[in-house]
Amino acid sequence: MRVMVFVKATEDSERGLFPEPWTSEMMAAMGRFNDALRDAEILIMADGLKPSAEGKRVGFDGPGRTVTDGPFAAPHTLVAGFWLWNVKDMDEALAWAKRCPNPMPGPSEIEIRPLYEMTDLG
Structure with a gap:
């Protein structure tokens, strides 16, 4: 089962604010977490997004x-x-998400959403 795991933005992340030494410590912890995901053959892809000020929406x-x-x-x-x-399954995704270091310097949230598979579409 493939899942997309979203790190939700915060007011600070939208301003591009990541204070030191938190940034160095978090990046090291996140690197170790990603290595564990890779070693378990779970990680397909991961990346961070720039603040929405640099984005566009198309309606x-x-x-x-x-x-x-x-x-x-x-x-x-x-x-x-x-x-x-x-x-x-979702239980395994939840177990990994609970092991994740806090991705933000304060309260934050991760959302897990399953992807549609061909079998879901009939």
Whole structure:
């Protein structure tokens, strides 16, 4: 089962603020966590995203397209980074997520969503 694991943004991550020494310590801890995911053959891909101020949204309405420049409101609803994992089931994904170092300097959240597989689509 493949799952996308989202690291939710915070107001600080949207401002690009990552204080030292937290950044160095977190990057080292996250590196060890990613190595463990790789060793367990779970990690497919992982990366961080720049703040939404550097992004754009494309809205669709029939044939029309509307482009909105970032930054976008409500940082807690945005994604700051992600992993793509291949796990046995949601329980295994949860077990790995609980082992993850806190990806932000304060309260933060990780969201796990399963990907559709061909068998789900009939």
